[in-house]
Amino acid sequence: MTRALLALVLVLWAGALTRDRVDLWIDRTDLPPLLLDTSAEVRDRDGDLLRVYTVADGRWRLRVGAGSMANLRPGKVLGAPLIECSARPQAGLRRPAPLGRRICATPRDGAALDDNRNQPAPITSKGVDPLYLAMLMAYEDRRFLTHPGVDPYAMARAAWQSLWAGRIVSGGSTLTMQTARLLEDSGTGSWSGKLRQIRLALALERRMTKAEILTLYLHLAPMGGNLEGIRAATLAYFGKEPKRLTPAEAALLVALPQSPEARRPDRHPLQAAAARDRVLARMVTENILTPAEARAAMTDTAPRARRPFPALAPHLTDRALSEAPDAPLQTLTLDATLQASLEDLATRSLRNRSDRLSIAILVADHRNGEILASVGSAGLTDRGQGFVDMTQALRSPGSTLKPLIYGLAFDQGLAHPETLIADRPMEFDGYAPQNFDGEFRGEVRIADALRLSLNLPAVQLTEALGPQNLMAALRRAGTRPDLTGKPGLAVALGGVGLTLTDLTQLYASLANGGVTRPLHWRAVAEVDAPRLISRASAWQVGHILAGLAPPPGAPANRLAYKTGTSYGHRDAWAIGYDGAHVIGVWMGRPDGTPVPGAFGGDLAAPILFEAFGRLKPTLETPPPPPPETLLVGATLLPEPLKRFRPRGVVEDRDLPQVAFPPDGAVLAAAGVVPVRVRDGVAPFTWLVNGRPMQTGARGRELLLQGLGRGFTEIAVIDGAGRSARVEVVLE
Incomplete structure (x- = not known):
């Protein structure tokens, strides 16, 4: 050499x-x-x-x-x-x-x-x-x-x-x-x-x-x-x-x-x-x-190990690469710091839980539609099914469509947050939905029905709106609902396939004053934004959801949010928004098997609140109610809005009243209580503390048996869906 x-x-x-x-x-x-x-x-x-x-x-x-x-x-x-x-x-x-x-x-x-x-x-x-x-x-x-x-x-x-x-x-x-x-x-x-x-x-x-x-x-x-x-x-x-x-x-x-x-x-x-x-x-x-x-x-110490190359948002970046394989450099709307923080949150949230449980989190700015973070699972190799991007998987949305149902009902003049609606056993051409807890509450305000996520009021409103109109609204919101056959009333309670991205898109529309801005992870040109519901109805829905109590240990920050649990406890949802951002959380098993005891309020809601805490220290105040919003109490509502009546039902002016026992009475006899209803139309349904005790009663008097001691609520619902109630003390 x-x-x-x-x-x-x-x-x-x-x-x-x-x-x-x-x-x-x-x-x-x-x-x-x-x-x-x-x-x-x-x-x-x-x-x-x-x-x-x-x-x-x-x-x-x-x-x-x-x-x-x-x-x-x-x-x-x-x-x-x-x-x-x-x-x-x-x-x-x-x-x-x-x-x-x-x-x-x-x-x-x-x-x-x-x-x-x-x-x-x-x-x-x-x-x-x-x-x-x-x-x-x-x-x-x-x-x-x-x-x-x-x-x-x-x-x-x-x-x-x-x-x-x-x-x-x-x-x-x-x-x-x-x-x-x-x-x-x-x-x-x-x-x-x-x-x-x-x-x-x-x-x-x-x-x-x-x-x-x-x-x-x-x-x-x-x-x-x-x-x-x-x-x-x-x-x-x-x-x-x-x-x-x-x-x-x-x-x-x-x-x-x-x-x-x-x-x-x-x-x-x-x-x-x-x-x-x-x-x-x-x-x-x-x-x-x-x-x-x-x-x-x-004197500096030489590095002794190789650091891993960045691999944030693996599901979304893989999708970006597959869509543009020849692009040497792609810029997404994500925030790397937030993405890393939420991936850490996803990993920590699954510790000490079932080894088949997975999680997905999506964060977006609802004002412009930019996706800021997308967590498809707790990791590509996590728990054997981490490669599945659960932000894109079709799942049953459970009760998460109810805010849209109420917003559409407000727009159609069917209801107002102060409108009374019956929560009682009903049958709709053979379809007899139940509340998740199996109880009924008689006549309640619409706002309370949404906060309590009652099923019967939501189904009644869906029947009045028409299931096909609900599906059309979902598409107008930018979602892609998956449904085989003609839509029925079960759509209101989760009988349709939607993704976490779809639901986050829907709530982004509600948060954005009822205007739909498609969620995106690449920069896009400004497009005309279709309107989903009026801004007054969107504000009313958000105001109701902001009054929902936060999960235990979460800050009382008036986050507008809704939880949902699909049939069989297969999916736990929590989606919320403030004046600028919307976050969706899903938890469940990618293979769709049930998760016994899983509820959206218990599993997903705490993650939602922590995700907002990692996004920013304080929530951004939503806009004030639009000037056209009807802000009155129940007594000042127009007569048709005071009480929801299914279409085609002729209202009897004589409302049912509990004639006996009188409200506030103290009864010495427990176990068996005589009751009597005045006015109203048969058949009657009697409830004790929200549980049906007698249905289809034609007579106005009967004996309620099996009552325990203490404060007791007795309610009656007549055949027109109107109700009355009293509270008594049984000694």
């Missing part, structure tokens, strides 16, 4: 005498492919990395200066002009003369030279610390800016040192030659290999700028294992971009490519530190660092 170095020097000097032949030899060089595959990147709204992918051969090769890649072919790097001229000296850096002056082109291009000293200036790279570049060129190739690809002086020095010592003391390879070797993955231990590198380096210098050549090196430099290039190295070893590096970090990155496996800091930290220190010592002699700066850098 020593003889090879000497022979190469002689060949280069001889080439000066036969320049025409050398030029022809260089011009006929077959260049390797200069288009490099680089890792696809997905970034958040602020440019922070969410996810980065390896190239086809499993290597991490990240673009340098990804922000200025618009002029490149997707997913490729071709010595792009990411490296630019330095308009002024880099503050705080001492350079040797060849690196300290302004230049805007390479010498072969007619370089701009310093007027006073005729010296080229440093090349700077967008996104790379100039200290690293200064160290790199000072250590590896101090005449990089002026030589034609091969440095005869460096090669002569290397040959002389080798002859004198009888071994290779230093190499003569320039950065251009190293780039040539990396492009072809060729070795340096043979005459033919070295000669090929020289020829290719000379050819590269004729066809590319210095900036483009250095850009290739910054992408290809081996950094240990499957890491290539400076960005992959800084992210893996330091957990940061290469924009700002300490002297110790920059020196390690300069030393690594010379022996990337033997100096890997994650496997050989002592060797890595020693190589780094040699670079630091050299930087003192090159006037890049002061002795004090070098000594301080040598």
Whole structure:
């Protein structure tokens, strides 16, 4: 190899005498492919990395200066002009003369030279610390800016040192030659290999700028294992971009490519530190660092492990990549910090729970539709089914459609929050829904019916609206309900397939004053927003939901929210919103099997409140009621709105009254109580503390049996759905 170095020097000097032949030899060089595959990147709204992918051969090769890649072919790097001229000296850096002056082109291009000293200036790279570049060129190739690809002086020095010592003391390879070797993955231990590198380096210098050549090196430099290039190295070893590096970090990155496996800091930290220190010592002699700066850098601890590359929002980033596989850089509307926080929340929420339970969380700004966080599960490998994106899975929504039903009823003039509605056993052409707790409460206000999530009032309103109109409203809200066959009243209680994204979209419309803005995770052009319900009805729904008591331990912050539990305890939901944001939470099993004892209020609601706490410290106040909102008590409502009456039912003006026992009475006899109803129309249903005791009674008097002691509520509902009640004490 020593003889090879000497022979190469002689060949280069001889080439000066036969320049025409050398030029022809260089011009006929077959260049390797200069288009490099680089890792696809997905970034958040602020440019922070969410996810980065390896190239086809499993290597991490990240673009340098990804922000200025618009002029490149997707997913490729071709010595792009990411490296630019330095308009002024880099503050705080001492350079040797060849690196300290302004230049805007390479010498072969007619370089701009310093007027006073005729010296080229440093090349700077967008996104790379100039200290690293200064160290790199000072250590590896101090005449990089002026030589034609091969440095005869460096090669002569290397040959002389080798002859004198009888071994290779230093190499003569320039950065251009190293780039040539990396492009072809060729070795340096043979005459033919070295000669090929020289020829290719000379050819590269004729066809590319210095900036483009250095850009290739910054992408290809081996950094240990499957890491290539400076960005992959800084992210893996330091957990940061290469924009700002300490002297110790920059020196390690300069030393690594010379022996990337033997100096890997994650496997050989002592060797890595020693190589780094040699670079630091050299930087003192090159006037890049002061002795004090070098000594301080040598005390830094070299990294001892590789950090994982960012892999936030794995389900959504995979979807983004599948939709645009050729895009080298994708920017989503997500917030990386919030995403990481909610992924942590998802993981913690499943601790000490069933190993088959999963979770999904979706956060959006309902004012513009931007999705800020999307958690499809607690992790791709979590619990065996973490790969399933539960923000996109069709599930039964349970009671979460009730706010829409009430909002539509307000719009249609069927009801008002103060309207009374019957909660009693009913049958609708063979469909006899029950409340979740199996109890009935007689006549209640609409606002209370929504807060208590009563089923019978919601079904009555759906019958009045028409199930098909409810389905049309769901589509108008931007959701994609899945239903086979003609919609029936069961839709009101969850008899339709919807995703967490659908439900969050629906509640975003309610939160946004009844106006639908499609949720999106890419920037989209502004579109006309259809109206779902009037702004007055949307405000009334939100006002009712904000009065719902928070779960135990959650802050009493008047978050407008609704919970839901699907049939068989398969899905637990909680969706809420304030004046700016909407969050949806789902918990259950991806395979759809029941989760015994699971309720939305117990499982999902606490997660919803904590998610809002991680989103921001305080809720944003919703807008005030629109001027057209009817804000009156029950007594001042128009007569048709005082009590909900199913369509087609003729109202009897004589309302039922409990004639006996009188309200507030104290009865000595417990166990059996005589009751009597006055007015109203048969048949009558009698309830005690919300539980039906007698249904279909035609007579106005009967004995209620099996009553216990203490305060007791007795209610009667007549055939027209009107009710009356009294409270008594049984001793």
